[in-house]
Amino acid sequence: MFSNKEKKILQILVEEKENFVTSKKLAAHLSCSDRTIRNHLKCISTELEFIEGVNLCSKQGHGYKLLFRDQNKKQSFIQMYDLVNHTIQNDSDVEERYTVILNKLLFEHESILFDDLADELYVSRSTLSHDFKIIRKMLDEYNLKIESRANKGVFILGKESDKRRFIMNYFLGSQFLKTVQRHIKMDVLDQNLNLESLTRIVLEECREDNLKLSDFVLQNLVVHIALAIQRVKSGFSVPAIGTKLEKYSCERVVATRILKRVKEIIGIAFPDQEIDYITLHLISKRQMLHENFHVDNREFIKQDLLNSLSSLKIDDIYHFSSDLRLIEGVVTHLLTLKVRLLNEMGLSNPLLQEIKSQYEDVFYLTEKILNNMSFFSDVKLTDDEVAYVSLHFMAALERYKENTKFNVLAICATGFGAAQMLKNRLETEFNHRIHVVDVVGFYELTKDKLENIDFIVSAVDLSNLFFSIPVFKVSVFLKPNEVEEIKHAMDHMIQRNKSYHSYQAVRKSFEEKLKLFFSESRFFILKTGKRADIEQLLIDSLAVDETIQFKKDFLNFLRDREKLSSVVFSDKIAVPHPIQAVGKQAKVAVAICKEEVEWDNVSNQIQIIFMISPSVYGNEELKLVTEKIIALTEKNEIQRELLHCKDFITFITLLESL
Known part of the structure; x- marks a missing residue:
């Protein structure tokens, strides 16, 4: 995955065609330094190693240019990453x-x-x-x-x-604090003391004594105090700090004043240990308490965190490394966390069960990232500590969702009346998260209408049709359960990475359903062949136990479907299927070709063909198969393994592994 700036660089290189472009010229286009451009070019070069047929060429004294294996590869690359007339917003x-x-x-x-x-x-x-x-x-x-x-x-x-007013409005209305306040379903604070009031107390007391702490430290501190209030209310006790804090008298005085003001509002007294823990947060920008733990460790922790994200390939999905607020917030938190761990000072987290039950994926993702850091190689992180850090990643995902707008096509029977009602309901419910590109009637649906669309929302049943983008069947009134389904799907499109535990829970049932659609009698390994011959072979295999008219109707509806949009889902994969179901039972026929097949005027490298025959009686579970096929289009390594597989068992095993 390329960042926005990297896409802009690629766009310039594509537009320049055969000319070399200097890093200085690229820097001028993007209004950044030459060094920044070179860093982005390194990332682009690394990413291109995993993309066949495209290379970044550099020539000393001349600059950089993109090299493509052939014109088809160039066109597919441009289309895949939307590099034509593409204005990147930074x-x-x-x-x-x-x-x-x-x-x-x-x-x-x-x-x-x-x-x-x-x-x-x-x-x-x-x-x-x-x-x-x-x-x-x-x-x-x-x-x-x-x-x-x-x-x-x-x-x-x-x-x-x-200055305090500006800080309150600009810094501390951040997504991080919004996440704590809005997405954790429990009353963390007293009604007389909301998160904003607590933030104001902390800010005023810190600046009163001229404590120069970044907004990241302040945000971490506010959340820590909010959870400390919950801890004290729930009767949890925290261990005493075994390190002397006398030389940090200024920070301790400020910590004492903060909790004194909180006590005056909510009437709860705090033990000395809680004052010590707040003191730790206040000194996190200065020399820390362990003899080998100095402020230099901040850069070490930051680099360690970035290395963990990179080695786990998490940035390919989330781009966490480019999120300044996330990285600085996590590093700030880990500074005090490491000190507490070195001194065997664990903290209970009142939000643990809420986070694990409602944000399980984020919790396990955070755990994986932290356990992969060398910084924590000598300690075992508890679930309580992981849950604290996961708040930062939850906030980052919320920011990403708010900045990600989906292009949506709305479909109704005619495109008028009820269609406009559906559009209004979509815009009301999803506000800034979607852009309704167009509202069309079913019979107006063409290939052009589907360009640059992320998903379809339809009041017409499209279950017989399969696209390379998601389709949601809804009522024109857009019911609450339909809204939730689309929201969940949008989150999934952004996050895409399900936790291992969630995956294991559904895998067995899916493997059983998968075998309902595929059969060894409909699986073919071919050395060579033409498109028409392959299609006929697959249709013949699907026609078993069907009506006499099946073959003729299937082929006619196959051609009608192709008029809507291409059935080529990637360079190597085609998924032909009819515009209307004609079969009794939903089935899939598969052909794997050792040599490349010319499918149409654009695609001449097709080697994996999934021909889908939907059922006239319903196809609810067939979408599980299409989801697998879509996933396969992004897995070049598994595609290569499929091209070398020798039997049906190997094929189905590889498909299940996605």
């Missing part, structure tokens, strides 16, 4: 730069040098100047000004009370 990248700049100005330093900041962010001076224009407008609303002086740098002028 809003998330820009927002992250704003966050870094404001963090430095408001939390970490009184002033920063402009050139140093440009180097750190890997952007040009002109890009940084534009960023500061936007930031100035943001600060104007709070009576804050940005000043710049020679040899002193850039800094913010204004009242401390105005």
Whole structure:
């Protein structure tokens, strides 16, 4: 998977055709530094190693260009990654730069040098100047000004009370705190003390003593205190800290004041141990408590976390490494976590059961990432600790969902009246998460209408048709259960990676259902052949036990289906099927060709053909088969194994392994 910037680089290289493009020219196009471009080009080169027929060529003194094995490979690559007339929005990248700049100005330093900041962010001076224009407008609303002086740098002028107001609104209304407040289904705080009020207390007390802590530390601290309140309410006790904290008198005084104010509001007294734990959070930006544990470990933890994400191939799905707020938030949390583990200070997590039951996938994903880090190779993380860290990943996924908009095609019988009602209901229920590209009647559905569509929402039964994108059958009124089904599916499209435990629970039943559709009598390994001959062979195998008219009707409906959109799902895979069911029983016939087959004018490398015959009596479970086929299109290694398989048992085993 390529990031937005990497797609923009690829688009430029594609448009330049046979010319070499220098990294300097690419940097100018993307308004970033030459070094940033080279880093992205390394990532692109690594990713292309897994894509057949495409290579990134570099020539010293000339630059870079893309090389394609043939024109078909070029076209499929461009289509797969949407590289034609593709305008990439870098809003998330820009927002992250704003966050870094404001963090430095408001939390970490009184002033920063402009050139140093440009180097750190890997952007040009002109890009940084534009960023500061936007930031100035943001600060104007709070009576804050940005000043710049020679040899002193850039800094913010204004009242401390105005700075606190800005911090509250910009930093601490983050998705991380929203996740804790909105998605964990339990009353963490007292009615008299909400999360916003607690955040204000922490911010005021920290800045009163000039504690320069980043927004990441503040957010972690707020959540820690919220859970500490729940711990005390539930009667949980925490172990005493075995390390002396006398030299951190300032931080301890601030921690004491914070809990004193909380006690005044909710009437609960906190033991000294809880004050010590808050003190740990407050000193997390300074030298830590263990003799071998210094602030330098922050960079080590960060790199260790990035390495874990990379080695587990998790970034191929989620792009966590490019999420500044996630990485900094997790690293900040892990700093204090490691200190507690070194001193055998475990914490109970009141949210553990809620997280494991409602966000099981995220919990096990977090556990996998942490256990893969060398930083924790000498300790065993408890479920309580993993659940704390999983809050950060939950927030990251929520941010990603909010920034991901799906293109949707709505289908009704005519495209009028009820169709507009369906469109309005979709836009009301899903708001910023979808874009209804068009509303069409069933008979207006054409290949062109399906271009760049992520999924279809239809008030007409399309169960006899199979597309390479999901289809949801709904009523025009869009019932609550239908809304939930689509929301769940959108989350799945984004996350795609199910936990091992969830997968195991459904695998056995799926394997049994899989065998209902496939048969050794409908499985063929061919050395060579033409499309028409292969189609006829598969149709003949599907016609067993069917009516006399089956073959003729099936072939006619096969051609009608192809008029809607291509049945070629990838470079190697075609999935022909009729526009209307004609068979009694749902069946699939398979042909594996040792030599490439020319399927149409565009696709001439087809080697795996799944011919699907839906049933006139219903096809609810057949979609499980199509999901497997879609999954196969993304698994080049399994495709290669299928091309070398010698019997039906090997084929079905490989299909089950997806």
